[in-house]
Amino acid sequence: MSDHNEQDSGRSRLSLRPGGGRLELGKTVDAGSVRQSFSHGRSKVVQVEVLKKRAVTPSAGRPGAAAPGAAAPRPGGGAAARPGGAGRPGAAAPGGRPLTQAELATRQRVLEEQRRLEAQREREARERQALMVRSAAEEAARKAEEERCRAEEEAARKAEEERRRAEEEAARKAEEERRRAEGEAKGAPAAAPEAAVARAPAADTAARPAPGAAARPAGIVPRRPAAAAGAPAGAPPGEVAPRLTLRARVPGEEEEEGPRRPAGGIRRPGGAPGAATRRPAPTPARKGALLPERRSTGRIDVAAAVEGEDERIRSIASLRRQRERERRQQELARLRSGQERVVREVVIPETITVQELANRMAARGGEVVKTLFRMGVMATLTQTIDADTAELVVTEMGHRPKRVAESDVELGLEGAPDTEAELQPRPPVVTIMGHVDHGKTSLLDALRQTDVAAHEAGGITQHIGAYQIELPSGGKVTFIDTPGHEAFTAMRARGASVTDMVVLVVAADDGVMPQTVEAIRHARAANVPLIVAINKIDKPGVRPDRVRQELLQHEVVVESLGGETQEVEVSATQRINLDKLLEAILLQAEILDLRANPNRPAEGTVIESKLDRGRGPVATVLVQRGTLRQGDIVVAGTEWGRVRAMLDDRGRQIKEAPPSLPVEILGLSGVPAAGEHCIVVPDEARAREISEYRQRRAREKAALAAGAGRGTLNEMLARIQAGEQKEVAVVVKADVQGSVEAIVATLGKLGNEEVKVRVLHGAVGQITESDVQLAKASNAVIVAFNVRATAQARELAQREGVEIRYYSIIYEVADDIEKLVKGRLAPVQREKFLGYAQVLQVFDVKKVGKVAGCRVTEGVVRRGAGVRLLRDGVVIHQGELSTLRRFKDDVREVQNGYECGMSFANYDDIKVGDVIECYETETVAAA
């Protein structure tokens, strides 16, 4: 190895020239480059910088030293101008005459002024120097950090390089071995092995950074002399620099790197003798990838030298530093421009889109996307991010996050509770409950003196109806008529929750029935009192006392039996004791002290809702407090709207609805679900906000339920097709919401372990094409309750083979779907007995095994049928009959009384005296 020093005279630094007394560009650094040469023509150049020790000495402190300023040529010249001689007596003027006292004083003053200026300059110079030292220290720290990062990368790269090299070496050796073995086997010419041997070490030399020439086996001709291979003259033999240094990017050395890459020559398949000595061409990819750009700097970078053809990857620390720099620069720019940073309070809901978040921060969308990207979140402007991520972004961008829950929009929706003074008496709300056909509608009809029952399809009540009646005494009572059919359980429960008391109708001729008990439970759950109306007392031979006794079993103790529950014997059709029943209701209302504040925005509950062809969405609302007025803006569940019109139970338009009055309201945006809370809000914006929030929540809930319950529709179909799951899918369309709920509830109870009923969709309105599409996709049937399909939907259903079933009575829906469920049950495998055979003898037959010689004692035995081997009445084997013969012929079956030979598939343990039972399995439809 040899070093050459090349002084770089062109390098200069900004420096202080003490001698000059002013700042100027001067040489403070002796810079140069040291060229290191290694064997095989490898060399590298190292930049060497020698910082001169700066000697800044205050000239004023040195006695007799010439002041910097004084060194400049003076117009007059002469010793008198020298600072040293300034104060000297005998100083002469230009003409040789001695200076006057005044001149001497002036000179003295000028010189002192000059010294003061020099001192100041020096002080400034010292400060600058200190500043430079400080910045140099900072720079050094930065460099150290970079160096550390680079070293880490270098270590990783080295490891990778080593691994790759080892792999190449192993592959090469294996190849050599293979070739040698081949050569020997073929008896190649004598020169060939030699060439092969010669190639091996050459390759070894190329691949290993270890000394090449010294390691070569004796007798092997080296490829090139060390000097020719690029090693400098005089370099110790065998001294080879590590491979990584071979790629120092110094101009003019590039062409010398060629010979140290013998890989191309060595790897030539079937290399002819002498191939190893051929000078291989340099690998363009390896050289070209890195060198040109690095060459321009002329500096050696070890990390870059090692990295080879791989792209250099910036370290995380480097990225972080760059980001910090950018941030500082931005801050600086902002400060320079005199802008005030605006810190905003950013309201963050549970989820927010990136664009919306940017808007709330008054920032550009791109900035937010960039911030997210830095945090490792890839998001577009339209994408939704969660509150936690949004909070981080807001903090990162220097604003103040404020987390809010989405449900906060509902805060303060219900007004403050009313004071005692504001409360005024209100009519009681009574729900009529009872078993089917016990006379609920008839009773209500009698009370209202109208005939509703006559118009009902199938004779049962289909909808919840709500009516208010006025008594001759002037009092009012509101009735909610819940249907008695089991399907309406859900509606009944809802009725009980808005009611003040329950009139339990029990037919005297029928007594307490299942739905009577259910009604009692609902009343108890709603914590409302009961009044028992024992109906149909006009019927001959009825025993109302039996009803009283039966009610005792359910802990309903009527007054006549010493309890607290009022009971009235009535006849709806004969209008017997109706006044007594009303009296009992009013008494109960008095006990309950029912009051409400009519002077406040209205609140109530949706009793029923439907989509009316001419009027749009119509909701029956029971006002519970406040007064509902025409023109009010209401939110009812997920829907909202301005009350366009209000109708009472007799269809009369009204302007105001006080507490306890049921009214139909028009003007809603959609059909709210029955049982939803209906409330008046101050403005449309609020109404819309609440409605949107509730709709979103409902959608999420539905999606969650669908996901949790079943997976995707495709998965469901796949499972059905694979026979893993069977279900009857149903799409329900009905005229009113209550019917939809009732049908859904009924269908939910159907199904069994094997077949499930699944309601895909339930809604109010006509059957549309989308309903048919949905049914088609899920192989569902459409249940149409009091609605019809559009012409297009009908046509589509016909074309696609989708079944639409029309109903007007609820229990018929239940019955039909139940049949459908049964029709879809998996067929049952049933065993059919065929016959018995007695084993008389057992033969050993070659290639067959044991064959039983039998006589059929009952029925018939058939080949391929199932068999059981019974020994002493116990089944010892169950399997299949493999052979059935009569004499030497295979037969299909053998009848009773005949002898035959039988053998079992994979079973041999047959003994004389055993009985063979023969049976078949058949598939039958489920009962």
Ligand SMILES: Nc1nc2c(ncn2[C@@H]2O[C@H](COP(=O)(O)OP(=O)(O)OP(=O)(O)O)[C@@H](O)[C@H]2O)c(=O)[nH]1
């Ligand atoms: N004799 C007699 N029959 C009555 C009386 N009340 C009702 N009915 C008859 O009982 C049957 C059922 O009456 P509804 O009023 O429809 O009974 P419901 O409980 O409303 O029935 P659903 O609506 O199906 O729940 C009708 O045929 C009525 O005429 C009564 O007091 N006396």
